[in-house]
Amino acid sequence: MESFSEKKQIIKAVALLKTKKQVIGLVPTMGALHEGHLALVQRALKNNDKVVVSIFVNPTQFDNSDDLKKYPRTLLSDIALLKTLSNERILVYAPTVDDVYEGNTVSESFEFDGLEFEMEGKFRHGHFDGVGTIVKRLFEIVKPHNAYFGEKDFQQLQIIKKLVEKHAIPVNIVGCPIHRETTGLAMSSRNTRLKPEYKNAAPFIYKTLTIAKQQFGIKSANKVSEWVENQFSNHDLLELEYFIIADAKSLKPVKRKSNKKEYRAFIAVYADDIRLIDNIALN
Numbered sequence: 001m002e003s004f005s006e007k008k009q010i011i012k013a014v015a016l017l018k019t020k021k022q023v024i025g026l027v028p029t030m031g032a033l034h035e036g037h038l039a040l041v042q043r044a045l046k047n048n049d050k051v052v053v054s055i056f057v058n059p060t061q062f063d064n065s066d067d068l069k070k071y072p073r074t075l076l077s078d079i080a081l082l083k084t085l086s087n088e089r090i091l092v093y094a095p096t097v098d099d100v101y102e103g104n105t106v107s108e109s110f111e112f113d114g115l116e117f118e119m120e121g122k123f124r125h126g127h128f129d130g131v132g133t134i135v136k137r138l139f140e141i142v143k144p145h146n147a148y149f150g151e152k153d154f155q156q157l158q159i160i161k162k163l164v165e166k167h168a169i170p171v172n173i174v175g176c177p178i179h180r181e182t183t184g185l186a187m188s189s190r191n192t193r194l195k196p197e198y199k200n201a202a203p204f205i206y207k208t209l210t211i212a213k214q215q216f217g218i219k220s221a222n223k224v225s226e227w228v229e230n231q232f233s234n235h236d237l238l239e240l241e242y243f244i245i246a247d248a249k250s251l252k253p254v255k256r257k258s259n260k261k262e263y264r265a266f267i268a269v270y271a272d273d274i275r276l277i278d279n280i281a282l283n
Contacts (some may be wrong), residue, residue, distance in 0.1 A: 001087050086093050
């Protein structure tokens with residue numbers, strides 16, 4: 001498996017592949033790979049000749065320096081996992097911060113037509129400027145035909161689609177279903193940091209989402225939200241940061257349901273000091 005730590009190397013390798021008319025897929029990750037990441041890579045392998053997997057813990061999308069410091073970095077085991085999928089068709093790009101940011105580790109400023117101010121944007125200042133910065137740079141470096149993102153970060157997925165649209169970036173964005181543990185907990189690299197009692201409690205998040213989905217068919221969005229908030233107010237270990245039912249396209253909170261719109265429920269919960277997010281389609 002070819003692995004590159006410098007952008008000039010991956011640029012050269014991809015350019016050579018393109019001279020051979022090969023279709024290139026990109027799966028951006030921050031490493032600490034799990035089955036959810038592997039599902040994205042498998043999807044990419046089905047639709048592309050070669051797949052670049054970037055492994056980079058991006059400092060500009062962390063609003064919490066302690067979270068950045070604690071984020072797991074497991075490059076050797078990540079590469080070993082990728083080899084189980086394909087040794088020949090995957091290229092790894094694992095750059096340093098200096099290679100990506102060239103000594104100027106700051107975010108660009110973006111305007112995503114208001115998508116950036118909803119949900120995560122309200123609680124994580126500057127987060128989506130950091131996401132937009134690194135994704136745009138990866139697209140400029142790798143120049144993939146297709147790029148793959150999980151729906152667990154649904155708001156991020158919508159923002160990346162808007163980034164591509166507004167900056168006329170020639171890449172096809174593919175959203176992929178949330179990959180879950182057998183308990184229903186959405187897979188996340190942060191799950192590895194959960195203490196046993198919190199790991200046991202965390203499936204309550206998805207269980208609550210599934211019941212909220214059932215209730216959404218017969219109750220108002222406000223009533224469903226009140227019910228969810230009550231469920232967490234009575235929970236000993238999990239602390240609800242937000243629960244929002246929103247238009248799946250605009251991400252604006254729903255005021256009155258319409259049969260012509262698609263809705264999703266979004267949730268963020270603290271399990272001790274670990275922040276977990278999830279979402280579910282409601283109709």
